[in-house]
Amino acid sequence: MAYETLIVDVDDYVAVIRLNRPDALNALNSQLLGELADALSAADANEKVRCIIVTGSEKAFAAGADIKEMSEKSFVDVFAGDLFTAETDAILRVRKPIIAAVAGYALGGGCELAMMCDFIICADNAKFGQPEINLGVVAGIGGTQRLTRFVGKSKAMDMHLTGRFMDAAEAERSGLVSRVVPAKKLMDEAMSVARKITEKSALTVMAVKESVNRSYETPLREGLLFERRMFHALFATEDQKEGMAAFLEKREAQFRDR
Numbered sequence: 001m002a003y004e005t006l007i008v009d010v011d012d013y014v015a016v017i018r019l020n021r022p023d024a025l026n027a028l029n030s031q032l033l034g035e036l037a038d039a040l041s042a043a044d045a046n047e048k049v050r051c052i053i054v055t056g057s058e059k060a061f062a063a064g065a066d067i068k069e070m071s072e073k074s075f076v077d078v079f080a081g082d083l084f085t086a087e088t089d090a091i092l093r094v095r096k097p098i099i100a101a102v103a104g105y106a107l108g109g110g111c112e113l114a115m116m117c118d119f120i121i122c123a124d125n126a127k128f129g130q131p132e133i134n135l136g137v138v139a140g141i142g143g144t145q146r147l148t149r150f151v152g153k154s155k156a157m158d159m160h161l162t163g164r165f166m167d168a169a170e171a172e173r174s175g176l177v178s179r180v181v182p183a184k185k186l187m188d189e190a191m192s193v194a195r196k197i198t199e200k201s202a203l204t205v206m207a208v209k210e211s212v213n214r215s216y217e218t219p220l221r222e223g224l225l226f227e228r229r230m231f232h233a234l235f236a237t238e239d240q241k242e243g244m245a246a247f248l249e250k251r252e253a254q255f256r257d258r
């Protein structure tokens with residue numbers, strides 16, 4: 001399918017979804033979010049995709065929800081229309097791993113979108129922020145909840161209450177991103193990480209994603225039980241036999257996703 005606000009490219013089992021509204025620093029309007037939900041669902045269903053990268057431009061991953069589009073909406077419009085719920089639910093339903101490759105601004109909804117991905121790799125020019133307070137609103141697609149879990153209460157409060165931006169070094173120090181690389185190398189690094197994931201058993205990759213996400217959504221005891229059951233369940237797969245045999249035979253594993 002052709003999109004107007006995205007560029008999608010599938011190569012070597014990696015889908016790269018590039019947000020593409022350069023005139024508005026990739027601000028997330030309903031069209032872009034709808035297309036993104038569609039592209040992610042399509043990648044999830046595509047047998048030629050084993051890992052997904054969501055990225056933007058060198059200047060902006062996304063500078064937030066589209067303020068122009070939101071500015072005239074009433075409470076009734078956004079509440080009755082359940083603004084952004086269907087799109088974000090679709091993103092969270094994706095079972096394949098999603099890497100956010102962030103350069104430049106990831107603000108408001110842009111920062112929230114990056115945090116909805118499974119992990120964030122960023123360029124050294126990245127700037128993260130939740131500046132909604134300056135617009136008289138709060139974050140709306142997870143920013144108060146996810147940023148707090150990523151960086152802790154003190155930094156999250158600081159970011160949300162002052163609207164200040166966090167640079168790449170602070171983001172790495174705080175645990176918001178997993179790696180920082182020079183801006184020119186961002187896509188090479190993201191591709192090399194994605195390719196590494198494509199070599200694993202798709203079954204185990206899905207089990208890891210579900211298990212780690214459980215740590216966000218359940219108390220520790222439930223999360224530990226879920227992880228243990230998932231660990232036990234994987235012994236029913238051929239990939240577990242192959243993975244362990246390959247180690248013992250000192251060779252590379254040949255996973256078949258079974």
Ligand code: HXC
Nearest residue numbers: 023024025027063064065066067068107108109139140141
């Ligand atoms: C609509 C936006 C936009 C946005 C930038 N633009 N951000 N349009 N919505 N969020 C547009 C500008 O209007 C401008 O268009 C063009 O992009 C370039 O932006 P400039 O401001 O000229 O660039 P610069 O001076 O480099 O400043 C970059 C910036 C600034 C610091 C990122 O644009 C900025 O502060 N943007 C808003 C950030 C923000 O408040 N985000 C949170 C949104 S609320 P023209 O036509 O004038 O050239 C939110 C709520 C989430 O995200 C809740 C649910 C999703």
